[in-house]
Amino acid sequence: MTDESSSLREVWEKEVIARHRWGQHGDKAAEELARLRRLWDSIHPVDYNTNRIIDQVVALEICNWNLEESILSLCRAIGNKRPAEIGIGHLDSMTEGRWKKIWTYYYTLRNWLPCQIRNGYRTLLREYDPDKAIQNHIDGLLGDRNGLKELYVTRFCLCLDFWLGGYYPQDSAQKIAHDNAVSAIEQEIEQRDPSNDILKAFQLEGDGKLNLCHHKLFRRYDIIISSIGAGRWRGAMPMKGTDGFDRADTLETYLAPTELWVKNRDQETTDEGLSGKIISYLGKRDDTKVFLASLLLSLLRSQQAAARQRAERRTEKRNN
Numbered sequence: 001m002t003d004e005s006s007s008l009r010e011v012w013e014k015e016v017i018a019r020h021r022w023g024q025h026g027d028k029a030a031e032e033l034a035r036l037r038r039l040w041d042s043i044h045p046v047d048y049n050t051n052r053i054i055d056q057v058v059a060l061e062i063c064n065w066n067l068e069e070s071i072l073s074l075c076r077a078i079g080n081k082r083p084a085e086i087g088i089g090h091l092d093s094m095t096e097g098r099w100k101k102i103w104t105y106y107y108t109l110r111n112w113l114p115c116q117i118r119n120g121y122r123t124l125l126r127e128y129d130p131d132k133a134i135q136n137h138i139d140g141l142l143g144d145r146n147g148l149k150e151l152y153v154t155r156f157c158l159c160l161d162f163w164l165g166g167y168y169p170q171d172s173a174q175k176i177a178h179d180n181a182v183s184a185i186e187q188e189i190e191q192r193d194p195s196n197d198i199l200k201a202f203q204l205e206g207d208g209k210l211n212l213c214h215h216k217l218f219r220r221y222d223i224i225i226s227s228i229g230a231g232r233w234r235g236a237m238p239m240k241g242t243d244g245f246d247r248a249d250t251l252e253t254y255l256a257p258t259e260l261w262v263k264n265r266d267q268e269t270t271d272e273g274l275s276g277k278i279i280s281y282l283g284k285r286d287d288t289k290v291f292l293a294s295l296l297l298s299l300l301r302s303q304q305a306a307a308r309q310r311a312e313r314r315t316e317k318r319n320n
Contacts, residue, residue: 008051009040012295015058021302032298039291050288052083057296059089062251062303065215066093071254071296072281078292079283090213102212104128105221106160108135109153112142141222141236143229148192152228155185155202162205163212197233198224216243239318244311248304254278255297255304261285262293 013033016022022029046054056077060070066086070093073084087093107128111121129135142149158181162168168175182202189199201224210220226236257275260266266279282293 008046008054009044012036012040012054012058015299016295016302020061020306021299024306025302028302032302036291036295036298039287039294042287043291046288049082050292053077053081053292054295056084056088057292057299059092060296060300061089062247062300062307063211063214063216064089064093065098065213065217066095067215068250068254071258071300072278074296075258075278075281075293078289078296079281081288090211093213098212100128101134101218102160102164104134105138105218106157106164108138109157109160109225111135112138112145113150113153113157114145137222138225141226141229148189148231149228151185151189151192152198155182155189155199156224156228158182158185159202159205159210163210196231198227201227201233215247239314242311242315244307244309244314248308248311251300251304255300258282258293258297262290262297 013036016033016036017029022032043050053074057074060067060074064070069086070084070088073086074088077084104125107121107124111119111125125132125135142153158178162178165174165178168178186199186202189196210217214220223234223237227233230236253274257266257278260268260275261279261282264285282289
């Protein structure tokens with residue numbers, strides 16, 4: 001095995017057993033790794049295009065906002081043996097429209113805060129939100145202004161600064177300024193509102209839950225903003241607890257036909273809709289395609305199972 005092939009194998013193997021993949025399912029991790037290794041052994045060394053497709057498959061997670069389109073693109077890529085043309089996974093998946101919506105939230109919150117002279121956010125909002133749909137939405141969530149809400153909104157803006165700024169490097173001027181501003185605002189909030197849980201949403205800048213590519217990003221924005229407006233955490237948007245079930249079910253409609261194709265049972269489906277499209281994209285089976293599709297299935301199945309388990313725990317907790 002070449003050094004390049006060995007390095008690539010190390011990348012996907014680490015992902016299979018990672019804590020956020022099969023690593024959270026105990027002995028299943030070793031079973032999946034062994035199965036995929038057998039498929040891998042029949043195709044290496046791999047060419048450049050296969051290498052790139054593996055990178056894209058590894059990059060996609062169930063929490064990505066563009067999950068469904070990404071799966072279709074990867075199935076098409078596997079069938080053509082050429083990398084997907086769209087960005088796959090994490091920030092690579094971000095589109096101009098999504099960036100603009102995030103910026104509109106940010107500019108609206110900045111514009112909501114009081115100022116002594118006319119600010120420049122309104123000019124940007126006229127371009128990004130000309131019908132004021134997002135501005136009116138956020139104004140409704142925040143309600144009447146008061147000093148405590150202004151502190152919370154300022155803290156949320158600092159959180160958005162962190163994500164929009166691309167994760168400030170440690171010991172950088174931006175990180176020093178950001179940390180000092182956060183410390184000052186949080187101290188003031190804690191003095192005025194010591195028993196409130198809203199601040200926890202900002203700790204560690206959301207601890208990844210506010211990652212810009214997350215499929216629940218704007219719902220989480222709304223939960224934070226409405227909590228500020230209501231004066232208590234989830235005061236206006238209680239937990240549903242069923243998101244994991246919904247996400248897992250949506251994912252299954254894409255994974256089921258892919259699995260039929262991998263197992264050479266795709267003739268069992270007569271669906272001309274989504275299933276037929278996926279099977280058509282994958283095309284004629286060969287060892288390389290089967291490995292790539294199997295890796296995609298395995299990595300997403302691990303997170304699908306975890307999503308259902310979390311939803312079950314939350315539903316049980318809510319009902320008790």
